[in-house]
Amino acid sequence: MIKYSDFLKKIQNKETTCVDFTKEILDKIWENRHLNIFITVCNEKALAQAAESDKRFLDGNPRKLEGMIVAIKDNISTKGIRTTCASRMLENFEPIYDATAVERLMAEGAIIIGKTNLDEFAMGSSNETSYFGNVLNPINNEYTPGGSSGGSAAAVAAGLCHVALGSDTGGSVRQPAAFCGTLGLKPTYGRISRWGLVAFASSLDQIGILASNADDTARVLDVISGSDAKDSTCANISPSQTFDNLQNLPEKFTFGVISNKLLNNCSEDIVRAYDFYVEKLKSLGGQPKEISFTNPNIWIPTYYILATAEASSNLSRYDGVRYGFRAEGEGDFVTRTRSEGFGMEVKRRIMLGTFVLSSGYYDAYYTKAQKARRLIYNDYNRIFNEVDVLLMPTTPTPPFKIGEKINDPIAMYYSDLFTISANLGAIPAISFPAGSPSNGLPIGLQLQSKHFNEDILLQLSNALLK
Amino acid sequence: MEFKDTVKHIAALAKLEFKDNEIDIFSEQFKEIVEYIDTLNEVELGDVESLSQITDFENVLRKDVTQSSVSLEEALKNAPKKNENFFKVPKVIEQE
Numbered sequence: 355m356i357k358y359s360d361f362l363k364k365i366q367n368k369e370t371t372c373v374d375f376t377k378e379i380l381d382k383i384w385e386n387r388h389l390n391i392f393i394t395v396c397n398e399k400a401l402a403q404a405a406e407s408d409k410r411f412l413d414g415n416p417r418k419l420e421g422m423i424v425a426i427k428d429n430i431s432t433k434g435i436r437t438t439c440a441s442r443m444l445e446n447f448e449p450i451y452d453a454t455a456v457e458r459l460m461a462e463g464a465i466i467i468g469k470t471n472l473d474e475f476a477m478g479s480s481n482e483t484s485y486f487g488n489v490l491n492p493i494n495n496e497y498t499p500g501g502s503s504g505g506s507a508a509a510v511a512a513g514l515c516h517v518a519l520g521s522d523t524g525g526s527v528r529q530p531a532a533f534c535g536t537l538g539l540k541p542t543y544g545r546i547s548r549w550g551l552v553a554f555a556s557s558l559d560q561i562g563i564l565a566s567n568a569d570d571t572a573r574v575l576d577v578i579s580g581s582d583a584k585d586s587t588c589a590n591i592s593p594s595q596t597f598d599n600l601q602n603l604p605e606k607f608t609f610g611v612i613s614n615k616l617l618n619n620c621s622e623d624i625v626r627a628y629d630f631y632v633e634k635l636k637s638l639g640g641q642p643k644e645i646s647f648t649n650p651n652i653w654i655p656t657y658y659i660l661a662t663a664e665a666s667s668n669l670s671r672y673d674g675v676r677y678g679f680r681a682e683g684e685g686d687f688v689t690r691t692r693s694e695g696f697g698m699e700v701k702r703r704i705m706l707g708t709f710v711l712s713s714g715y716y717d718a719y720y721t722k723a724q725k726a727r728r729l730i731y732n733d734y735n736r737i738f739n740e741v742d743v744l745l746m747p748t749t750p751t752p753p754f755k756i757g758e759k760i761n762d763p764i765a766m767y768y769s770d771l772f773t774i775s776a777n778l779g780a781i782p783a784i785s786f787p788a789g790s791p792s793n794g795l796p797i798g799l800q801l802q803s804k805h806f807n808e809d810i811l812l813q814l815s816n817a818l819l820k
Numbered sequence: 821m822e823f824k825d826t827v828k829h830i831a832a833l834a835k836l837e838f839k840d841n842e843i844d845i846f847s848e849q850f851k852e853i854v855e856y857i858d859t860l861n862e863v864e865l866g867d868v869e870s871l872s873q874i875t876d877f878e879n880v881l882r883k884d885v886t887q888s889s890v891s892l893e894e895a896l897k898n899a900p901k902k903n904e905n906f907f908k909v910p911k912v913i914e915q916e
Binding site: 446447448450543544557583586587589590649651652654655656658659666670673674675676677678679680686687688689690692693696701702704705706708709710712718719721722723724725726727728729731763764767780 | 826827830831833834835836837838846849850852853854856857858859860861863865868869870871872873874875877880882890894895897898899900901907909910
């Protein structure tokens with residue numbers, strides 16, 4: 355993995371240039387093409403941006419992220435660079451505008467190196483539902499990198515970028531971060547504009563950041579966060595200042611520990627890592643306190659009702675009329691377009707969402723899930739009145755093998771157990787690498803905090819990774 | 821058999837269709853998933869106020885001033901079929 359501050363030192367010492375470094379990275383991406391991490395690599399554009407960055411350094415006026423190599427998940431719009439959502443539906447789609455997050459990155463001198471592979475429309479936990487084929491975990495190629503931001507996590511882990519953007523609807527940044535041994539931040543809902551993020555479940559979606567360290571994560575968060583007139587659900591507050599606050603970890607803090615009963619949903623490796631990091635947090639000045647959730651059994655059903663309901667509505671726009679794939683031949687062209695353009699997991703979720711919203715089932719499922727979401731939301735408000743942060747597993751198990759769960763949707767959904775509650779509660783959460791106990795494969799643990807307190811998540815991650 | 825009919829009905833609503841060999845496997849998986857989310861019905865949620873809005877922002881409005889919009893060329897850029905000014909779609913009105 356590579357770190358932006360190391361790169362800056364090399365630039366200062368004239369050991370490299372942005373153009374040379376970008377060329378090195380592009381070569382490395384080519385050498386690692388068997389991992390299937392990128393759907394599109396931006397060779398020429400990246401080199402042009404790098405040349406501009408070199409000029410800025412030479413003139414002595416570098417911007418905040420000058421020369422930083424960033425990979426973008428391919429469900430985040432990039433003007434003139436194809437944005438596929440790893441779907442046949444958008445195989446040749448070229449956005450006519452940049453996502454706000456991308457626009458802000460480029461305005462501060464970041465270099466967009468390419469667009470990363472993902473589960474189709476971010477629906478999946480293993481990167482196996484991509485129309486462009488699955489991504490291999492760089493640490494062990496027999497394993498999945500997790501999903502849906504598997505390409506972004508693998509790109510960071512393989513050292514093919516400093517930072518990658520992902521999106522997190524139910525754990526899609528944190529779970530692949532855990533499986534690839536990187537840091538993965540899902541900020542508070544409303545912290546980063548969703549303008550240009552292709553919608554999956556609008557009340558849960560949030561752009562997230564994957565990196566090798568807290569320093570780079572903080573730099574990027576501070577640049578891309580902040581209000582945006584183009585997204586009315588983006589909070590009307592100033593950008594975060596996590597980079598300046600990174601070293602200001604409070605001397606004393608309280609942290610929540612989950613019950614043994616909840617922790618027992620995890621494999622032994624995860625439980626052991628959890629216990630280890632409880633001690634580690636204590637050594638950093640943390641005071642543990644056991645917290646309780648009203649009913650963790652409602653998390654997954656609530657999530658899969660709400661997320662699929664919103665998805666079925668959001669994905670109704672793919673009708674083959676204005677953009678994207680259109681099926682040829684006899685019959686209703688809209689139905690044919692959708693049936694041929696979407697993969698199986700996307701269809702499954704559209705079907706489930708349509709079902710829970712359909713006449714006769716709406717109150718039994720959708721309304722009920724909205725009530726259940728209130729309980730989860732209230733749980734977190736109560737918990738963060740009691741403690742500053744909460745330590746959670748990121749996943750119930752270490753990384754799983756390619757093919758292990760793809761034919762068992764419920765087993766796959768279950769791998770999201772510990773990540774979805776943060777999306778339902780709209781709180782920020784970060785997955786940090788917590789060792790590689792099983793066959794050298796990494797596992798991750800999660801820190802969660804109250805709304806808009808990304809500061810403490812990054813301060814603690816920074817301290818824990820040292 | 822009855823559940824397969826539900827699946828076909830939902831597919832029609834969602835403008836999706838499944839091949840005959842897909843529908844059996846799909847119905848079986850779909851049934852399992854529905855049974856799984858049904859576990860939510862075991863939880864008593866009578867008085868809980870539903871959460872339909874995750875932020876507490878109200879009426880986020882912008883000033884009522886004209887802004888530029890997407891050009892015709894940009895709007896048509898990704899169209900699967902178009903002529904000079906329009907999206908082209910197959911004829912949907914029956915001819916006499």
